[in-house]
Amino acid sequence: MTLPDALADIVSDFAELADSDKVTLLLEFAGDLPALPESLEVEAMEPVPECQSPIFLSVDASDASAVRLYFSAPPEAPTTRGFASILHEGLDGATAEEILGVPSDFFHDLGLASVISPLRLNGMAGILTRIKRQVTEQTAA
Structure with a gap:
């Protein structure tokens, strides 16, 4: 599996933890999701309907050579915010090629399947799929 270094480090951190600690780390990521820049409004952003939370x-x-990622997720949706924050920390600033090379199922290596419902994990897959689609569309133009 080829992952950008930052995302590989995150996967490695999760892999070293017990299940209960994985949930704690996911919630820590939720608290680290950066706020949107003032120039970006949620209405202009793409929704991810695969996620249970908006x-x-x-x-x-x-x-x-340095793709930028922006996310908006409500504080009352910590799992979704955690997924977004993992992808932000792991992929923001990566090259388009690196992002497109991330396996669509990399999130299984986080080891969250035993503590997070499959429906929620599908949300993370949906986020990554939409990131890749936008990167493809923007770099093809």
């Missing part, structure tokens, strides 16, 4: 994302791949 989450919106925006990708700026105008510089394919």
Whole structure:
């Protein structure tokens, strides 16, 4: 599996933890999701309906050597915020090629399947799929 270094480090951190500690780390990530820049409004962002909670994302791949990712997820949805924060920390600033090379099922290596419902994990897959689609569309133009 080829992952950008930052995302590989996150996967490694999760892999070393017991299940209860994985939940704690996911919640810590939820608290670390950066706020949106003032220039970006949620209404202009893409919704991710695969998630059980409302989450919106925006990708700026105008510089394919440093793709920028932006997320909006409510504080009352810590699992969704945690997923978004993991993807932000692991992929923000990565190249378009690195992002497109992330396996669509990489999140299984986080080891959350035993503590998070499959429906929630599908939400993370949906977020990654939409990021990749936006990167593809923006770099093809």
